[in-house]
Amino acid sequence: MRRWRSFAATAASVPITLFGLVLLTFLIGRVVPLDPVLAIVGDRAPQDVVERTRIELGLDKSLPEQFVRYVGQLATGDLGRSVMTSNTVAADIARFFPATLELSIAALLIAGLLGVPLGVYAAVRQGSWIDQAIRVVCLSGHSIPIFVLALIALLVFYATLQWAPGPGRQGIMFDGMVPQVTGLLLVDAALAGEWDAFRDALRQLALPALVLGLSNMAYIARMTRAFMLESLSGEFVVTARAKGLSAGAVIWRHAFGNILVRLVTVLALTFAGLLEGAVLTETIFSWPGLGQYLTGSLLNADMNAVLGATLVVGLTYVALNLFADLMYRVLDPRTR
Amino acid sequence: MLTRRLLLGAAGAGPLIWTQAFPALAQTPRDVVVMGIAIDDIVSLDPQESFEFMGGEILGNCYDRLVLPTFEDPTKIEGVLAESWQTSEDGLTTTFRIRPGRKFASGNPVTAEDAAFTLHRAVILNKAPAFIIRQFGFTKENVAERVTAPDANTLVIRIAEAGSPSFLLYCLSAAVGMVLDKKAVMAKAQGDDLGNAWLKAGNTAGSGQWQVRQWRASENVTMDANPNSANPPKTKRLIILHRPDPSAQLLGLQRGDIDIARTLSPDQLATLGKDPAYTLLSQSKSYINYIALNQNHPELAKPQVRQAIKWAVDYDGITKSITPSTYNTHQAFLPKGFPGVLTDQPFSKDVARAKALLAEAGLPNGFEIALDHTTNAPFNDVAQAIQANLAEAGIKVTLVAGEQRQVITKTRARQHQMAMLRWGSDYMDPNSNAETFCVNTDNSEANQNRTLAWRSSWKDDDLTKRAIEALKERDAERRVAMYERMQKDHQERSPFVILMQQVEVAAMKKTTTGLQLGLLSDRSLYGGISKA
Numbered sequence: 098m099r100r101w102r103s104f105a106a107t108a109a110s111v112p113i114t115l116f117g118l119v120l121l122t123f124l125i126g127r128v129v130p131l132d133p134v135l136a137i138v139g140d141r142a143p144q145d146v147v148e149r150t151r152i153e154l155g156l157d158k159s160l161p162e163q164f165v166r167y168v169g170q171l172a173t174g175d176l177g178r179s180v181m182t183s184n185t186v187a188a189d190i191a192r193f194f195p196a197t198l199e200l201s202i203a204a205l206l207i208a209g210l211l212g213v214p215l216g217v218y219a220a221v222r223q224g225s226w227i228d229q230a231i232r233v234v235c236l237s238g239h240s241i242p243i244f245v246l247a248l249i250a251l252l253v254f255y256a257t258l259q260w261a262p263g264p265g266r267q268g269i270m271f272d273g274m275v276p277q278v279t280g281l282l283l284v285d286a287a288l289a290g291e292w293d294a295f296r297d298a299l300r301q302l303a304l305p306a307l308v309l310g311l312s313n314m315a316y317i318a319r320m321t322r323a324f325m326l327e328s329l330s331g332e333f334v335v336t337a338r339a340k341g342l343s344a345g346a347v348i349w350r351h352a353f354g355n356i357l358v359r360l361v362t363v364l365a366l367t368f369a370g371l372l373e374g375a376v377l378t379e380t381i382f383s384w385p386g387l388g389q390y391l392t393g394s395l396l397n398a399d400m401n402a403v404l405g406a407t408l409v410v411g412l413t414y415v416a417l418n419l420f421a422d423l424m425y426r427v428l429d430p431r432t433r
Numbered sequence: 434m435l436t437r438r439l440l441l442g443a444a445g446a447g448p449l450i451w452t453q454a455f456p457a458l459a460q461t462p463r464d465v466v467v468m469g470i471a472i473d474d475i476v477s478l479d480p481q482e483s484f485e486f487m488g489g490e491i492l493g494n495c496y497d498r499l500v501l502p503t504f505e506d507p508t509k510i511e512g513v514l515a516e517s518w519q520t521s522e523d524g525l526t527t528t529f530r531i532r533p534g535r536k537f538a539s540g541n542p543v544t545a546e547d548a549a550f551t552l553h554r555a556v557i558l559n560k561a562p563a564f565i566i567r568q569f570g571f572t573k574e575n576v577a578e579r580v581t582a583p584d585a586n587t588l589v590i591r592i593a594e595a596g597s598p599s600f601l602l603y604c605l606s607a608a609v610g611m612v613l614d615k616k617a618v619m620a621k622a623q624g625d626d627l628g629n630a631w632l633k634a635g636n637t638a639g640s641g642q643w644q645v646r647q648w649r650a651s652e653n654v655t656m657d658a659n660p661n662s663a664n665p666p667k668t669k670r671l672i673i674l675h676r677p678d679p680s681a682q683l684l685g686l687q688r689g690d691i692d693i694a695r696t697l698s699p700d701q702l703a704t705l706g707k708d709p710a711y712t713l714l715s716q717s718k719s720y721i722n723y724i725a726l727n728q729n730h731p732e733l734a735k736p737q738v739r740q741a742i743k744w745a746v747d748y749d750g751i752t753k754s755i756t757p758s759t760y761n762t763h764q765a766f767l768p769k770g771f772p773g774v775l776t777d778q779p780f781s782k783d784v785a786r787a788k789a790l791l792a793e794a795g796l797p798n799g800f801e802i803a804l805d806h807t808t809n810a811p812f813n814d815v816a817q818a819i820q821a822n823l824a825e826a827g828i829k830v831t832l833v834a835g836e837q838r839q840v841i842t843k844t845r846a847r848q849h850q851m852a853m854l855r856w857g858s859d860y861m862d863p864n865s866n867a868e869t870f871c872v873n874t875d876n877s878e879a880n881q882n883r884t885l886a887w888r889s890s891w892k893d894d895d896l897t898k899r900a901i902e903a904l905k906e907r908d909a910e911r912r913v914a915m916y917e918r919m920q921k922d923h924q925e926r927s928p929f930v931i932l933m934q935q936v937e938v939a940a941m942k943k944t945t946t947g948l949q950l951g952l953l954s955d956r957s958l959y960g961g962i963s964k965a
Binding site: 129130131132135136138139140141142143144145146180181182183184189248251252255256259262263264265266269270272273380381382383385389390393396397398 | 461462465467473476477484559561562564633634647649650651652653655672674675676677678680681684685687688690691835836837838839841842843845859880881882883
């Protein structure tokens with residue numbers, strides 16, 4: 098009961114965290130030396146038009162007044178309208194966020210499914226050539242900038258080997274074929290029974306997900322290896338071995354089971370990092386996701402969009418932290 | 434148990450299984466043209482609101498205007514929807530005869546009422562490009578009375594003050610003058626928005642060669658041939674893919690996934706230029722790059738210092754080594770291709786002369802100054818080259834990098850010392866640039882018309898007066914001569930170091946032909962594109 102009470106206390110702090118996030122983002126949005134009015138009226142507009150628009154946007158009011166107005170809008174679910182896309186920010190986020198979500202889930206699956214076994218294997222074979230090789234791969238994956246990795250992947254798998262399609266989320270022949278339900282193209286294509294579009298979406302997703310996944314795999318493998326080394330040197334492992342348990346049981350049930358709590362935190366934070374928007378990957382692969390939307394909005398001083406997207410990223414972080422917290426309580430018997 | 438064999442086997446088999454299950458497609462269909470370019474600048478596809486590069490280009494393919502300067506000689510204006518026109522003796526009234534037989538994509542005939550509605554709409558909505566039309570004295574209150582359609586074939590425009598007849602025509606040839614299908618637009622109007630929300634969302638209602646089928650911000654624009662166009666395009670469908678990264682564009686072109694790559698880097702263009710399988714198409718654009726010297730700064734206000742900076746810059750060195758193929762050296766405020774342009778290039782790098790001028794200004798040891806510049810390529814490199822050039826003359830430049838809007842915000846507030854920016858003309862008349870680079874009638878904060886001259890705190894009464902006079906000159910040849918003289922004096926006296934003019938280079942496979950690039954973005958045409 099006690100662990101759920103402490104979880105509830107953590108959950109109760111969420112509104113305070115979110116309020117802090119809204120306040121900080123709002124202030125940063127107002128402090129940056131970009132004039133949001135210019136984004137609307139353009140550089141050529143006469144000064145009277147600039148001033149009139151400034152008043153219409155409420156930018157002539159004091160910062161506290163502007164903040165109260167903004168929070169009031171948020172309370173009604175109104176994130177405002179984006180200057181860049183002309184849509185409501187909520188509608189934009191509903192379109193761009195699923196693209197990032199789909200890419201992130203695929204990347205996390207690749208990173209997790211490759212990174213965890215590699216990390217475990219490297220720890221079990223510590224000091225062997227394969228451990229060294231995995232460490233080199235991890236180090237390279239972590240230290241090569243992701244845009245370089247993305248360009249190399251395009252050059253090799255798209256331009257040279259022709260195994261993968263080019264940038265974009267959907268092939269031009271399938272564009273507009275799938276009705277949007279969840280925004281996750283694979284899910285929507287499956288729901289609509291459009292299996293050709295499903296295959297196309299999977300092909301388009303493969304390369305960016307692989308690049309993003311491999312880059313994050315390096316981190317997950319490194320962390321898994323470090324956790325496992327610590328765990329394998331524990332007395333309970335020696336005890337398990339002394340009891341005559343098989344190597345598999347010792348490694349996977351005892352040693353690996355003991356690192357699960359920390360690994361879940363690593364995976365949750367990696368996922369949060371991916372959702373935040375893999376800006377460079379999205380740019381190179383022309384992936385219409387939240388990272389690209391946020392960057393474009395920032396460069397265009399589209400402050401409603403910046404604030405809305407930042408809020409969504411913040412919410413995601415908070416939600417994933419809560420999830421990690423919850424899993425911690427479920428997986429760790431000591432919290433019972 | 435996870436074994437080494439299993440690991441290596443899985444690594445080897447994965448790609449094989451993948452390629453068998455999901456074979457990659459390549460080559461675009463023959464009757465579909467695919468273009469790669471960044472399209473995230475599009476804010477609206479309403480011609481009376483859009484004021485961006487790609488927005489203008491797409492609209493230019495979907496709508497017709499009353500008149501347009503010819504491609505071959507921009508000093509000549511030809512009728513498009515207008516068959517003929519006549520200006521009254523007093524220069525105040527212009528009557529257009531609408532060409533019969535033209536139809537919108539909806540099938541509705543193009544009438545004078547549609548043209549009048551378009552101009553009314555521009556003035557009433559009063560969006561960013563509205564000033565191009567409003568500068569003729571139209572207001573929300575008087576426009577219905579001053580722009581009229583007495584019958585289906587006659588449009589009458591009565592302006593407030595007599596000026597050069599060509600000035601009105603050039604302004605009508607801007608994107609804001611694209612004629613809308615009144616019936617189609619008003620059927621979609623919400624409240625008093627005159628159909629703005631509907632057009633803004635990516636719908637089109639024009640008589641041009643194309644119509645927009647779908648616009649997905651930061652993803653793609655799909656355009657279909659307009660079956661009612663007087664001059665139907667050679668291809669059925671055109672897809673513009675958002676490809677902000679030049680490397681992705683190049684790979685797409687090489688793989689055959691895109692037919693035309695629009696924004697490759699100079700290195701990539703140089704490589705493709707040597708490959709006989711590709712064609713490069715170049716066109717000077719109306720964008721010019723300049724450094725503004727704020728006259729509020731005591732050292733920059735000295736005429737000798739302005740001159741010294743102009744003589745210290747290595748113009749050709751910059752364009753040859755940093756921007757080969759994408760920028761040409763240009764030193765006048767009118768871009769090449771405009772009526773009245775001055776192509777003289779009086780300045781070249783002369784460090785001794787720059788030093789002598791600084792000494793004459795009482796600054797033999799130079800001085801320190803900040804240069805704001807935008808971070809996007811190639812301007813970072815250009816700023817560094819200028820820093821090195823000025824250092825040779827003794828001027829120590831601190832570079833302040835920022836995003837374009839950030840630098841513009843700073844210059845609009847006159848908080849910069851030196852700022853490197855670019856300027857694109859809004860319409861083909863020389864006044865578009867002459868006004869902003871020369872006119873400043875009131876150097877105080879009360880001035881509503883914040884031209885580039887005002888933003889540089891520069892008030893030259895002589896050039897201001899001459900720019901206003903040139904606007905009113907009714908003799909075309911005399912008018913051109915006036916602009917030429919103004920550019921000479923501007924080079925001599927102004928606080929603008931004009932550096933270069935942009936050149937757009939599109940790359941395409943040899944089999945793709947017919948793309949027409951324009952000096953202004955809204956004159957780049959897709960109608961002639963075809964694939965062998």
